Structure formats: C-alpha cells, structure tokens
Amino acid sequence: MQDNNRKVIVLTGASKGIGKAIAEKEGQRHHLSLFSRSESEMKSILQSQDPALKSIYTVGDIKKEEDIRLCVEKTLQTFGRIDVLINNAGIGIFKRVDQFTYEEFDEIQKVNVYGSFLFTKYSLPNMIENKSGYIINISSVAGLNGFKTGTAYSASKFALNGFTESLREDVKQYGIGVCSICPGGVKTEFGGKGLEKFQGNDFLLEPEDVARTVSYLIDESETSNTKLIELKPRRRKEYRGK
Numbered sequence: 001m002q003d004n005n006r007k008v009i010v011l012t013g014a015s016k017g018i019g020k021a022i023a024e025k026e027g028q029r030h031h032l033s034l035f036s037r038s039e040s041e042m043k044s045i046l047q048s049q050d051p052a053l054k055s056i057y058t059v060g061d062i063k064k065e066e067d068i069r070l071c072v073e074k075t076l077q078t079f080g081r082i083d084v085l086i087n088n089a090g091i092g093i094f095k096r097v098d099q100f101t102y103e104e105f106d107e108i109q110k111v112n113v114y115g116s117f118l119f120t121k122y123s124l125p126n127m128i129e130n131k132s133g134y135i136i137n138i139s140s141v142a143g144l145n146g147f148k149t150g151t152a153y154s155a156s157k158f159a160l161n162g163f164t165e166s167l168r169e170d171v172k173q174y175g176i177g178v179c180s181i182c183p184g185g186v187k188t189e190f191g192g193k194g195l196e197k198f199q200g201n202d203f204l205l206e207p208e209d210v211a212r213t214v215s216y217l218i219d220e221s222e223t224s225n226t227k228l229i230e231l232k233p234r235r236r237k238e239y240r241g242k
C-alpha cells in the first residue's frame, strides 16, 4: 500500500477486547495512535505491526482531559493529521439503580460519554481543516434498548448515540462521516462477572466481528455516511443444528 493511501487512526481502549482486535487489523494497513492506561499491552500490539508503519501509543486515563489533549497533540505532531477517530474505550457496571453510588454512575458517564466528547473535541479542528475524516463511536445495543441492571450503562450508550446523531449534522458539511456501531454481546472481559450471566457461549460476537465492521466504515465512500450499525451475533458453527 502506498503511504498516501494509509490513514492515521486514533483508537481509544486499544489495550484489549474490541480495541485490540481493531488495532491488530487496522495496524496491518494504517498508522495507529493508541490510547489506554496499559502500556505493556499497547507496546506488544505495536510490536506485531508492519515495521513500515509508524504507529504510536499514549498512556492515559480517559477521565482526564489533559491526557486526551496530549494524545491528540502527540498524534498531530507525529503524523500531521487525523483521518479516523474510533471512540471505543468503555466500562460497565451492572446492578439495580438503588445499589449504585454516585461515583460509580458518574464514572461510567465520564468514560463512555465525556471521553468520546473530549476526543472528538480535540480531533475535530484538524478534520475540519482537512475537510475529511471519520468518527466511529463504539456504542452498544444497550444504547437502543434498556435491560435489567443496565441503567447506568444504557444511560451512557443512549447518550453516546444522541451525541453521534447531532455530531453528524454539525460536521457533514466538512465531508466528515460519523457513525455508531451498536454490538450485542461480544466475547471480551468487559463488565467482569456482572455481565457473565448475559453471555451464553453460542450467541456472542467475536471482537474481530466488530473490527471488520470498523474496517467497512473506514473504507466507506467519501460521499456516503452509514448512520448506525446494529451488530447481532448468530449461532456459532459448532452449536448449529443442536
């Protein structure tokens, strides 16, 4: 691939799960700027990348505006542009609403909503200047439907979907695309034990399924904008016919 066909992708939540799958896939063809709190995981993802690519990482907490600002600044200093922003970092705590502390409820909104807001805020001026770009928000089916124990998480993902819908209207005039992906259950360590009870083995998406959907959006025509993708699992091969 010629260097001028390579894009610069900022990816949050890059250390594990869905983010790791996206980094491993896109790291074969595009420059990456990874963000998470886990240095060793991001380092090892980048070690398996094509050495022709100049990817970087930033260790930071998405709840801290300064960490986000520095990540975007470092990306622009290194590559001079941002073509794609993937807001993927996310957390979930699952229990009945009266069992939540204010701090727990607040932390979910800070990571899932404010983190995406701030990464968008700092990346957007460069995309507007370039009159191109793509912002992909990893939301959830919990951003389309409520479910038992899901108040705090659904509140954050409904908010992220609302943010996405309005953002698209703000930036389409600059040729910037905005889409949210709403996956069902994905086979990752997300949510810890609280989520295990929702996850049978046969109807879970693989992190790579979400990564393939991200690739589709990155390659989308510059004159169209997929609005929202709801990604459902289907029965795994080994269970079919049972």
Ligand SMILES: NC(=O)c1ccc[n+]([C@@H]2O[C@H](COP(=O)([O-])OP(=O)(O)OC[C@H]3O[C@@H](n4cnc5c(N)ncnc54)[C@H](OP(=O)(O)O)[C@@H]3O)[C@@H](O)[C@H]2O)c1
Pocket (backbone or CB within 6 Å): 012, 013, 014, 015, 016, 017, 018, 019, 035, 036, 037, 038, 060, 061, 062, 063, 088, 089, 090, 091, 092, 111, 138, 139, 140, 141, 182, 183, 184, 185, 186, 187, 188, 189, 190, 191
């Ligand atoms: N798994 C599912 O069933 C599922 C379904 C639908 C949607 N999703 C969404 O998909 C996204 C990725 O989830 P996943 O399943 O891949 O979860 P995961 O395996 O738990 O990974 C979460 C990622 O977010 C990062 N992160 C969390 N808190 C952070 C913080 N304070 N600062 C910086 N980074 C932080 C983590 O990095 P560090 O901990 O290394 O900092 C990690 O890279 C989330 O937005 C989630 O809501 C997941």
